[in-house]
Amino acid sequence: MPSKRDYTVGWVAALHEELAAARLMLDETHPTQPQSSRDPNAYTLGRIFSYNVVIACLPAGNYGTNEAAAVVSNMKATFPNLEYFLMVGIGGGAPSAAHDIRLGDVVASKPTGQYGGVVQYDFGKALAGKGFHRTGMLNQPPYCLLTRITYLQAEDMGPRTHCLPAVLKERMGRATDRQRKTFERPDPVTDILFPAEYIHLEERNHSCARCDKEQLVEWSQRASSDPQVHYGLIGSANQLMRDGILRDNLAKNHAILSASRWRPLLTQSRLPRKG
Structure with a gap:
């Protein structure tokens, strides 16, 4: 031991x-x-x-x-x-034309621009006439982890099949029925997308069963239903992000791929979600 x-x-x-x-x-x-x-x-x-x-x-x-x-x-x-x-935990994807993030994908933090990998979007100071200036960010990961990120990105572009689907399949094979129901990847057809400005009807199970399906954004199927790994900035905070427009602005201004909090769940629009 x-x-x-x-x-x-x-x-x-x-x-x-x-x-x-x-x-x-x-x-x-x-x-x-x-x-x-x-x-x-x-x-x-x-x-x-x-x-x-x-x-x-x-x-x-x-x-x-x-x-x-x-x-x-x-x-x-x-x-x-x-x-x-x-x-490591649940986060809300911020899909864009440059980053096709879907339900079940993985975002790994990576230094980008002036940020070390994670941006604390609710920490900063208000400047007269200049709005809110964000100052919260973490140092970049240790050097050896950065080299592994580069290696993994190269592996993603190589001819070999990505190991993530195989690992998840093996883990689900030894999971209990309750665990499989909770953690198995949902059917891709449940990955629906609403405009950022759409206001969702609040339900206890956070489903979109009663939301207006006429408002759905066209969401084409990917060539593969396997989860993909995206590398870039993660936005984090102590407050729950519930504003789709604000989240999209953060993604645009800071190239954030995922926004979360230390209790991370995005329930507002433009989140690839089940239901």
């Missing part, structure tokens, strides 16, 4: 659904390790390929950058050799 010093990757989820999905991605699950009484985190330990991974989730009902920082700080105290920390 690996010791606490053998874990090098920290994985943080914001929601319990994201934690459940993260557990499914482990190649191997490890027993829990003793931790300090001052560390309140609950952990899932395991291995993905050759990396020993620590997975933790934000406390129920508590979201935001401060909570995420506290989880990471506690994680480092118990697992001192962690080198990399990943925030």
Whole structure:
């Protein structure tokens, strides 16, 4: 069994659904390790390929950058050799003519322009006569991770089949019926698109069953229904993004491919969504 010093990757989820999905991605699950009484985190330990991974989730009902920082700080105290920390979860795609982002696709943050990979779109200052000036952004990932991003992008353009569909198929094969119902990729015909200015009818299950289908934007089918990986900027914030026009403006002005919050779910228009 690996010791606490053998874990090098920290994985943080914001929601319990994201934690459940993260557990499914482990190649191997490890027993829990003793931790300090001052560390309140609950952990899932395991291995993905050759990396020993620590997975933790934000406390129920508590979201935001401060909570995420506290989880990471506690994680480092118990697992001192962690080198990399990943925030992985649900986000809302910002499709455009340049980026054909669909339901089930993956957006990986990558340094673009003046930003290191993630833009905090609700952090900044108001300047007289100049509007809101955003100043929140994260440093770019470590050098070794940037080289891996370049490698993965090259793999996407190569002749070999992308490994993501095969990995997802294998994981779903060992999932429970309830997990498959929750996490399996929906039928592409359910991936519908409304104009940014369309106001959705609020329903508890966030479906578009009662929305006006006459307002749908034409959404052509892709050559392949397999999920694709997009590399670029991710917009993040402490506030839920519920304005499709604002999100599109952020995507246009900052080349953002996905907008989310630490409790990330976009429910407003131009989000490829089920229903």
